[in-house]
Amino acid sequence: MTMTLQEDIQKRLEKKKILLMTHLVLGYPSLEVNRQVIAQMAENGVDCIELQIPFSEPMADGPVILKANQDALAGGIRVADCLAFAREMIAAHPGVHFLFMTYYNIVFRYSTSAFLEEAADMGIRGCIIPDLPPEEGGEYLEGCREHGLAPIMFFTPTSTDDRMREVAARGEGFIYCVARRGVTGAHTEMDAGLVRYLERCRAATDLPLAVGFGIGRREDVAMLEGRADMAVIGTATIRLVDEKGPAAVGPFIRDLLG
Structure with a gap:
């Protein structure tokens, strides 16, 4: 029987101090560049990759x-292109867990049941949908359970302890811990406040903790070791590819992992 995403993460942690999840936007700057970047990530120790299906208002x-x-989107990428590309990448890189990240309008317009069925069929391990409150995601959560997909839930620094426990009870795979208020991109200070927040996260769930938003340096990842289970790198990789090209991704990943 195939291990669940949570079980595999925990097994990988027996050999690593911390895991790494990376992120890319499908179709930016092109699917060919995406293909090269994913190969660099897979060959250099990335455990999970978020494939973001583009949306016009990524809040x-x-x-x-x-x-x-x-x-x-301006380049013409469509949901069908993203699904076909994801299927190709999953077949090419069996050692990586791929997850879809997008906004619920994309899933709803495609048909929630059809989207989740197709995602599971191609080997996607879970979905990250930041604008869908769990209270409003009944069809989505039921579909994830039916198809063996992990619905990834979020903790934020403003979440109460009770809210964390409530949200975690609806999730599987791991919890995405948003490192600070606001949106992605700005650097997160690795300070005592973050440490206390992660302690609250750990107390609220037995699921592995993935920490993202503003993580982009070896020092950031090292600080998370022993406090979280997976570091999430997003904006930093996109900037790197913009500035130096796909070939720079491999050395960057190796440096992050020490």
Whole structure:
């Protein structure tokens, strides 16, 4: 029987101090560049990759990822293109867990049941949908359970302890811990406040903790070791590819992992 996403994450942690999840926007700057970047990530130790299906109003994303979404849409990327590309990448890189990240309008317009069925069929392990409150996601959560997909839930610094426990009870795979208020992109200070927040996160759930928003340096990842289970790198990689090209991604990933 195939291990669940949570079980595999925990197994990988037996050999690593911390895991790494990366993020890219499909179609930005092109699917061919995406293909090269994913190969660099997979070959250099990334455990999970978020494949973001572009949306016109990505409310949780900062200016770099917002622009990537807009440019990908302007370039003509469509949901069907993203699904076909994801299927190709999953087949090419069996050692990586791929997850879809998008906004609920995309899933709803496609048909929630059809989207989740197709995602599961191609081997996607879970979905990250930041604008869908769990109270309003009954059809989505039921569909994830039916198809063996992990619905990834979020903790934020403003979440109460009770809210964290309530949200975690509806999730699977891991919890995405938003490191600070606001949107993606700006650097997060690795300070005592973040440490206390992660302690609250840990107390609220037995699921692994993935920490994202503003993580982009080796020092950030090192600070999370022992406090979280997975570091999430998003904006930093997109900026790197913009400035230096796909070949720079491999050395960057190796440096992050020490």
